[in-house]
Amino acid sequence: IVLTQSPDTLSLSPGERATLSCRASQAVDNSHLVWYQQKPGQPPRLLMSEASNRAAGIPDRFSGLGSETEFTLTIARLEPEDSAVYYCQQFRVSPLTFGQGTKVEIK
Amino acid sequence: QVQLHESGPGLVRPSETLSLTCSLSGGSINSGSHYWGWVRQHSGKGPEWIGYIHRTGSTYYNPFLGSRITLSVDNSKSEFSLRLTSVTAADTAVYFCARTFSTSYYFFDLWGQGTRVTVSS
Numbered sequence: 001i002v003l004t005q006s007p008d009t010l011s012l013s014p015g016e017r018a019t020l021s022c023r024a025s026q027a028v029d030n031s032h033l034v035w036y037q038q039k040p041g042q043p044p045r046l047l048m049s050e051a052s053n054r055a056a057g058i059p060d061r062f063s064g065l066g067s068e069t070e071f072t073l074t075i076a077r078l079e080p081e082d083s084a085v086y087y088c089q090q091f092r093v094s095p096l097t098f099g100q101g102t103k104v105e106i107k
Numbered sequence: 108q109v110q111l112h113e114s115g116p117g118l119v120r121p122s123e124t125l126s127l128t129c130s131l132s133g134g135s136i137n138s139g140s141h142y143w144g145w146v147r148q149h150s151g152k153g154p155e156w157i158g159y160i161h162r163t164g165s166t167y168y169n170p171f172l173g174s175r176i177t178l179s180v181d182n183s184k185s186e187f188s189l190r191l192t193s194v195t196a197a198d199t200a201v202y203f204c205a206r207t208f209s210t211s212y213y214f215f216d217l218w219g220q221g222t223r224v225t226v227s228s
Contacts, residue, residue, distance in 0.1 A: 034214040036154075043203050044154060044220035055216070087153055091213035093171040096156040 001026045003099035009068040013104050018075040020102045022088035027068045032092035035064060035073050038053045038101075044087060048073065078105050111219035118225050124191050124192045124202040125226075131202030132176040136164045142207040143180065144215065148202040155200075159207060160187055163169050172203060196224045 002025040010018055022033070030051035036044035046055040051071055052064040061076040075082055083106045088099040115127035129143070136143060144159030158168035160178040168176050173193070180187040192196060201223050205215035 005148075024214065043205070043213070043221055046216050048213065049208070049212070049214060083175070089154075090216055096213055098153040098155070100153045 001027060001093050001097055003088050003090060003097055005086075005088060005099035005102045007102060008100075009103045009105060011107055012078055014078055014080060016078050018078055018082070019030075020072040020073040020086055020090065020104070022066070022073070022099050024069045024071070024090060026093070028071075028090045028092045030067045030071070033066065033071050034089050034091075036087045036089065039084045047086070048065055050075055072098045075104070078104070078106060081086075083104065109217060111201060111206065111217060113204050113219045113222040115202075115222055115224070116141070117223055118227065119194050119198075119209070119224055120228050122193055122209045123198070124190060125198065125220065125224060126191075127189045127195050127204075129187050129189075131187075132190055133204045136180060136185050136187065137182050138184055140209060141150070142210060142213065144205050144207060145178065145189045146205055146215065146218075147198075148203070148221075149200045157189065157202075159213070161210065169213070196226050198224070198226060 004023045012088045033051045035048040037047045038044045050066040054068045063074045085101045085103045110132045119125045142159035145157040146154045165172045171202045175192045177190040201221045203221045204219045206217040208219045
């Protein structure tokens with residue numbers, strides 16, 4: 001399953017809302033889609049499981065939605081520490097696959 | 108605090124074999140509740156799943172590496188390892204070891220810091 005993320009880069013100001021998209025080439029039920037956040041020089045950090053369940057310690061300004069082939073990660077009120085690359089990953093079908101990432105820049 | 112830490116050579120010559128080890132601290136591979144995997148990431152690209160292994164030795168590989176990849180586990184040392192043969196420049200990447208959330212949910216909730224591997228003569 002190919003995951004295509006858009007946009008490649010999102011440049012927004014603090015306090016603004018970010019909407020990131022992950023589109024799957026085949027249906028992925030929402031229980032098999034997760035999101036990660038990765039900052040430079042760090043490993044990916046689990047952000048959201050089952051498309052909409054925040055991982056431990058993830059603030060509630062992060063939310064996820066979606067089903068089948070369209071998934072969205074929303075950051076409600078951007079803060080400077082949200083600057084990172086965000087990846088989706090599916091595990092409905094082997095091999096596990098990741099999207100190419102969306103870079104969120106804070107102006 | 109459960110942690111993973113990768114170790115291995117940072118430089119490997121083309122056609123040779125890359126061997127990496129991941130050490131688990133603060134926990135036990137013997138719990139059997141997780142798979143232990145490897146993910147690599149080329150510079151500026153998305154992560155790429157290599158494979159994972161259970162404490163029982165059951166392995167699952169991404170087909171793109173073919174027969175070049177072998178994972179192994181040493182429960183007594185709480186370590187698991189990757190062996191990649193016949194490396195080329197295309198294998199230059201940061202390699203992460205990681206733990207799956209469970210044996211049914213194959214996403215990664217614990218990661219090592221990663222080790223950069225360069226394939227060059």
